[in-house]
Amino acid sequence: MHSRRELLTRAGKGFGALALAAMMENRAAAGPTTARPPHFPPRAKNVIFLFMHGGVSHVDTFDPKPSLRKYDGQPLPGSFGEGLITSRIDFRKALMRGSPWEFHRCGKSGLEISSLYPHLSEHADDLAVIRSCHGDAFDHAPAIYLRTSGSQFPGRPSLGAWSIYGLGSENQNLPAFVVMSDGAMKSGAGAYGSGYLPAVYQGTVFRSGQNPVLHLNSPSGVSPESQRETLDLISRMNRRHFAEREEDTALDARIASYELAFRMQSEAPDAVDITKESEATRKLYGIGEPATSDFGRKCLLARRLVQRGVRFVQLYCGTNLGDDWDDAHNDLLGSHTKMCRKSDQPIAALLKDLKAHGLLDSTLVVWSSEFGRTPLAEGKNGRDHHPYGFSTWMAGAGIQGGRALGATDEFGLRAVDQRKDVHDMNATILRLLGMDHLRLTYRYQSRDQRLTDVHGEGEFTQWLLTNKS
């Protein structure tokens, strides 16, 4: 108590960097996003979650199905389509459609990846593909909620929020959970919300431009000097107010939050300043090229943020009001060509760059979509939503890549072998972060709620880390 008062008095004479740093450190001890030890030694310290918004066709990317070509134009045999429903097509009537893309065995491992991903194919040996993902929501918003929060209904905390709740963050001057999207999301902000967890755990949207955080800039017309004066006034008034109430840590925390905000004002623009990267690095990510510039920048920022101790970075590729994977409804070829062109090189660059910085071992990279797309055609050129079997992949965090887990049936309809639902995925991601999904709980409505609800027994961390197929 005494030393803190002393510090405050010193800080009161202006914000001496030393006093302030000490004060912040002191405060950080109690902060909700302070770094906390995991349950087990972690494999990954950070997560970069690449969310392909709108639905990526698994049978055209990571799950080759020659039978679809063989029977192209025919309906499904027998009762294969029974019991499946989706947005627009009828599984009993629609026709099978072979992939217009070739699959190649890539890397030393020979992992099969389609020609949609020429750059990513070079990293095949890093990727552990899970071909047996499945869910039961075939509309975007419920499916996105499901993939991120484990529930089709909104209002539950997202994976990112749970991660911060469990582990905190190593950089208090930047948000612990950063989200970068292409704008309008079919799910709205609920996809990265904190649900019933305290709001401090929700994702903070980074926008493009020099000032990524909302309201980071001083109001227009207010000079930095003027802003500093005003902050000092707030601080002076607050300290006078606090002097008579110094048992109240909430007041103290609010005083600190303004200094934190001020520090964020300087640190966040620096974090997103990619002019500090070499020309070669920017080029690696495709920054400057029309197709790849936007997502390339996001991927590069993801690396820069992870480097600065940001725990969880969630990128979305695709938007409800512009280019989206979901354009595959009536144009599989065009949409997937475009979206892969947008994201392939940046993602490959991210893996390469993380490795070059020695960050890949401690960073888990997850690639996922809310569902796959029907192996059956929608109209002449499209594919519909398909949650019953689809692919995701993971890399980094000590994962043994170049392998595929599980399988869908002959036509890519249903996950049949090693079926993995979202809870298995999330339990695995938490485990890699050093957390036991059974022990990461939050009491709400009289239950110790979990990200994995009552599921997650299909956790597959061991498979990921052990090199056997």
Added chain:
Amino acid sequence: MLNRLTIALIALPASIYAGVPDQARLLLEKNCLGCHAASVALSGLRLDTRAHALQGGARGPALVAGQSSASLLIKAVTHADPKLAMPPGRKLSDSDIALLRSWIDSGAAWPSSAAAPSAAAKWWSFQKPASILSVTIDDAIAAKLRDLNLPPAPQADRRTLIRRATFDLTGLAPSQSEIDAFAADPNPGAYSALIDRLLASPRYGEKWGKHWLDLVRYGDTSGFEQDPYNLYAWRYRDYVIKSFNDDKPYDRFIREQIAGDELFEDPEAQQGTGYYCVGPNRDMLYKVEDINRVESLTDFVDTTSSVFLGLSVGCARCHDHKYDPISQRDYYRLQAIFAPFQKNRVFLHYNNARGYDLSENTRTFKLYDIGAEIMAVKSPYQDRLRQQKLALLSPEIQAAFQAGEDERTPQQKAFFEAYVKQVTPREEEVAALLTPADQDRLRRAEKKLVSLYTTYAPGPFSPGITDVGRESPKTLLPAKGAPVEVGPGLLSALGGQDIPEPPLTSPTTQRRRALAEWLASPENPLVARVLVNRVWQYHFGRGLVATPSDFGTRGAAPSHPELLDSLANRFIANGWSFKKLHREIMLSASYRRSSRPPLGAVEKDPENQFLSHFRRRRLDAEEIRDAVLQSAGTLNLKMGGRPVVPQLQPEELYGMSQPVNNAWVVTAAREEHDRRSIYMISRRNFRMPLLEAFDRPEGVLSCSRRESSTTAPQSLTLLNGEFTLRQAQALAAKAQSAADPIAEMFARVYARPPSAEERQTSAAFLTKQSSLAGSQGGALTELARGLLNTNEFLHVD
């Protein structure tokens, strides 16, 4: 920690407490009702009520009370007669049979006709409150403090008190003149008069209505990808505000919301059923109608039990509740209450509503014609223009446009996308070409269009529900093998009964009516306790039970059990009046204590559970926004009506699921933008950044207690947001025109004069900022922006 331990010790399995009759009921339930109940009554025998068991089936009475040896039931379960061996192929254990015998011999008491294990759970909250009326707030608080050897804090001064009371009851700050008058009032009844004045203010309903809207997960849109408008939800919001202002008795408020359609003729009361219509809903999604219906039923069961009973029954959807005596069957009995629901429009004025529908019908018909006329005028021009523009482009591109949408090659598609905007004629290009005759036609069409909307306004409807009729769809309990049908019933652990069939002439099932009566009954052990605890929490920042929506065995134990019971009893005795309850709480010495902890309090009671002093709080999201408007003198106190969509900056409108021009239709009347926050639109997929930053809940699940977080983005928003700047400018303008700008500023923000030191600090600040900002006005704006960000402004002592 101590609490948790206590709970763990008390949370023994409910069945331990079950008496012989309960256990017998349990045996019948488990072993017999599959074939002998309302839905399936083999041999005409039902064993789900005492009357039916006594009456018996084809073979005669199943039991003779007092004579087990003469009872067919015993004959059957002992397998004495191979032709009548029950349950078939599976004999009960000897101890079970002995239990049934002794039960019948002792009279076959049927403690509750409920179908679930009616364990006489001994958990405190399932027992009726002790019939005590006499425990006063101050005695109860003082007794515990004595136990802790903690002296209570002294009474707060009047300036603190009026600010606390005014924010608590109205969500707004008192003005400096109100404070001065109260501080100077020599009348000993001044405080009591203050509370009466605040309770009579219409602002009271706006503040306390918001608490209720949090609980019932209110929103103006339905969520998910489309996030469509729930066009008339605001009628329910206004109904809630009015109910609080009218001090509607809580039992009446419950009846109106749960079963207003079945219980009252008055449409104003029926509006209460809007309760069911203001939550998230995905019925705009495609092919998920059945899932949506189940989600709605789940939402009704979960929200109703959590809001009114303070119980989470959700666990029992999939299995018997692990901690509370709520079986899966109980859960589905509750669900069956809502199973017959259908959406309903409450006609606030029957004739007007019919008239509205008629004119809407005619208007729509006319619209088709006007639309066709406009198209007919414009399309020849558009076609011509498009052709002209296309002709300027290369043949490949032209071909891309000529190809059908499905036939385009990827290259053609790319061309199409690249040029479609360029080729599409713009409105002004068409307008420039129109002949005078066509201009005239268009003008006439537009005039007709406008005339259709000169008196356009929402219809006299309110959202609500009612039943599909007297018959309900079946409710099935998932079970191994075939699902089992369950009838409607109330929680058996609380003594709830089966709900009987309605009279033949009833237009509804009357199931919700039974639920409403049961909830609103003085006999219900939970409802009044849960409510007084909520009110207590909103005043003191923490309930006597710290888990306000969880009074089950996993919830916190009450810190002052006798006080809770006494308050609940008095609440009922006082006609379920909220305002009387507020008075009682706020007139207590405990409420009036200073927020400075007395010596030893922080060590002995760090969470201030025992209220040695008052709990300081940060203003909530809506209070902050409203208080800023109030300080700036811009607050518009207009009440009710359609939700207001205030102007936000483009960067603030990020991430919505729908195009901003559809999802954020800014209210045309600017003066509406400065109304109280409760009237601002609450979209489920998007919260106003300022409100979101200060912990406004998502509005998806019931929120019984808001977070009060402290984050850097929060400070950024309040410091740098456009809203603060605009209001600071308005505040600065007001201060500038006053004789003493600094004093005016302090009066408006803190409702007090500045101290000499503060005056000096402020003056120095203004001098410095004037030179930096270049004007006195700019400097005052900075002073305003600064003060609006201070802890004194944002907290209530």
